[in-house]
Amino acid sequence: MNKDNFNSKRREFNKLVFKYIVSITLLNLYLSNGERISDISNKKRYSKIKWVLSSNDV
């Protein structure tokens, strides 16, 4: 891989990471109350809804 090619791949990767971080931050902000999306998934809180899920969801 030449240098230009490497730089362009790196830029693409950096863009993806940046987008991911911004999305997570936005969603975390959106969900509010200082709750983080990772906390929600791990906490296994009491759910108020009995979800109809597929076997891949859980």
Place this chain on the structure above:
Amino acid sequence: MILNEKDLLNKKYKILICGSGPAGLSVALELEKNKIECLIVEAGDEFYSEKAQNRYDGQIIGNFPNNLSASRLSQFGGTSGHWGGTCRTLDDYDFKKWPINKDDLEPYLQESCNILEIPNSFREKQIAKNLKIIEFQESDVRFYDKYYKHVSNSKYIDVCLNSIINNVKIQNSKIQEISIKSKISFSIKADFLVLACGGIDNSRMLLWFRENNKSISRKLPIGNYWMEHPFKKIGSGVGNFKAIRKSFKNNFESFENFRNWGNFTVSISPTQNLINEKDILNSGVFLTLHDRNNDNLKNNVKDLLCVAPSLSKHILDLFDKNLLCGITLSSSWEQNPQLENQITLSSSKDFSGIPLIKLNYQLSDQTLRTAKEMVNQVGNYFIDQDLGRLGADKTIEESSSFISDAGYHHIGGTIMGNNQNSSVVDENLKLHDIENLYVCGSSVFPTGGHANPTLSIVQLSLRLGEHLTKKLKTI
């Protein structure tokens, strides 16, 4: 013409109609078309009056969620003065326990749509093995606004307001005299009496007539098998706004008159096959989509991620593309006829001397099971089509605490049938025992389906008007 009580002294009518709601007025309009004179006696005034409305108070035993008085209106035009206007025909399989079928009402559908000023279009499309989407129409008609002037100028329809039919005298299986309480009390004669007092008071009047007349059989199940349409938010969800819109829009490309609450609402119903297979009742489920500013979406995302962490990435992706939406599932569905759900007379009376009512009301397990099954079916449809995830609210999951709102649709109590021991009126809406007493309204429905009842009430009323016209020709 609008008459006062003094104009009625010593008058005799061919047909006397008790009540000027959609049922009573539709019978009168059909008679007018056939140039037959009738008198409508209406307990209420031209507009709302507390005195008339107080006659609608009553006592509730059980889980009936609505106020008995607020759920109807006693005035010219009846409860159409504050109805919602949503209309749909019953499904053909709703007639399973009826002595007539959907085809018997079909000849009156176009005229009923003209009265309600709605297009005669109630399409449906099967979207999966067990589900179909269905079309409603919305009527803006208030019977007072549309018909008060009309009847005031009519040569054939007379109306007497603020007057209550409070008794009948029966001899030789025929009503001979009808007592009216107005500013004065008097009696009037008519060849036929039609009770069109609404889905609760039709039972009340017949129970009261029976207390005063031995010729109305004790065997008739008057007041029994009373029903409502449970109406409740039953579930929640999270989905892909564009995919859902596209999925249902594709199916409903030319269906313009969707029930439209919130951003976008789809109405889904079980197929006959599903109803039979799972032994559930008929039902209409409404999906309302909420945009990202709505708290419903936030709460539903939080809830879903608690139990399905592997969906986080997918949700994140939808959020990122601004496609994520919250979903509310509401339903208005059928209640099965149960003997114990009944209207009886209380010991207190209204100012005209008619006892107030007692309503006994409970929801059955089958009713609750229907709501759960529909969430399940629509939820699986969402998984299959990759539209999102849906779930049942805990309120419908925990049976012991289940109480539903109700749609203000008063059904049963004077049900139609061929057997005198299990029904009150025959297929022409005539009381089994009495030759010239008819009942009209949703009280005659043996089962209620899930569709709002007024369109079917109007169809039945036009049919009754036609039947009475034929009957009069034979006298």
